[in-house]
Amino acid sequence: MTVEGLSINLATVRQQWDMRQAVEACLTQGIRAIAPWRDQVAKIGLDEAARIVAANDLKVTGLCRGGMFPAADAEGRAAAIDDNKRAIDEACALRADCLVLVVGGLPQGSRDIVHAREMVADGIAAILPHARAAGMPLAIEPLHPMYAADRACVNTLAQALDICDLLGEGVGVAVDVYHVWWDPDLARQIARAGASGRILAHHICDWLVPTKDLLLDRGMMGDGVIDLKGIRRMIEAAGFLGHQEVEIFSSENWWKRPGEEVLTTCIERFHTVC
């Protein structure tokens, strides 16, 4: 039996399995779509990762991740651009739907978030010709404002879409419910993203109450307070009918359970609460 419409971001089982093992376990449970991270790909080698994708005809809903554009000096920014071009090539080799961009936060010692945001737009502009030539869409993922300093200074869909409008074709957004569920402007910005064909990915998990860690305490769908069905309705109404990709970082819970149990739970929750 195939589980249609569900993708597993392999960070969800990164403590249990490498990419090869994770794919095998997904296929056993009927999951035919994944989103790997670059370190997981590197660990088994890009050629082998691409072979696994092709041999199993896997859907790759995204490669995580490019981005991290701001840097304290020109060398740092150039290095980030080079690395992003390599990430685009890797995404192509894996036949990914998009390269997910976590754009980066403040350079060490900086308090200038406006400048960091300029460096992000400049960085994406610099890699966009390479991405367009390769036919690889870039998905800006706005991250929750609690990551503004150290991970991503693009923190709302509105902000990500403004960058898309500025840069034109070849760039869109990844809508991760964890990052955007609180946004008072969410419905309007999802509609805006859909109207311009910019929705490239839909990531799911849940926001736990209480949340015990800023990074590694994401919840399984249904265990928190996010209106997952409501947000999915907005996204589908906006024209995106692609996969829902489960991305859970959970150092004290899901990363400690058997991977099979994690996948089984993802499938069950996908059918009942998403």
Add this chain to the structure above:
Amino acid sequence: MTVEGLSINLATVRQQWDMRQAVEACLTQGIRAIAPWRDQVAKIGLDEAARIVAANDLKVTGLCRGGMFPAADAEGRAAAIDDNKRAIDEACALRADCLVLVVGGLPQGSRDIVHAREMVADGIAAILPHARAAGMPLAIEPLHPMYAADRACVNTLAQALDICDLLGEGVGVAVDVYHVWWDPDLARQIARAGASGRILAHHICDWLVPTKDLLLDRGMMGDGVIDLKGIRRMIEAAGFLGHQEVEIFSSENWWKRPGEEVLTTCIERFHTVC
């Protein structure tokens, strides 16, 4: 010597001192403005707290806090409204500049943040006549989006100002840098708040990298990444020249140090980085 323009929110030294002790220590260091919490007032009694304020001619930059409007049933919402009316009366007794509102998050079991936000607007509307009659301004404090579920579903200045526009006179905003520093729309919304005379308070602390706890790891001004001088310039340009109120919750650092050291550091940083 008097430290002009600096106020100490007494949560900053809540583990060290009660209100009486905190006021004495503030006066010793030349600080003549404070913002107490209701539990601190209750502990020594409202009459005694009011006597301390009057006897020392203290500036009270705000009383923390009213709010917490959403509830699962009508009884809960009515109880919150009653409690907020008492808070208004207490703020009057303390001659506070405003009653700070932390509006509340999702009721237990709810995933409907849109409805929670409606309950907030309804709750403020319900207490506003009482506040107006008492001459006590209500300061909606938008809280960082990481508190949307459990503390405040008003998470941006834009959202708070929309509520102000809806409700008219007698309500404004408390601008706490910790909650709003990341907002891509910050400059525009501060200007908007100032243009309508809605800025009632300016709270300061800093955002640490890394932040180890969602609630109790706020930084001393200068120890984090917030552009405190830049935000102050925006606020003054918008017409608010009132006190900067230090509000630091810090279970593992500042709450463990001698209170005198905390105040000395606040004064030094206020002069150098704010």
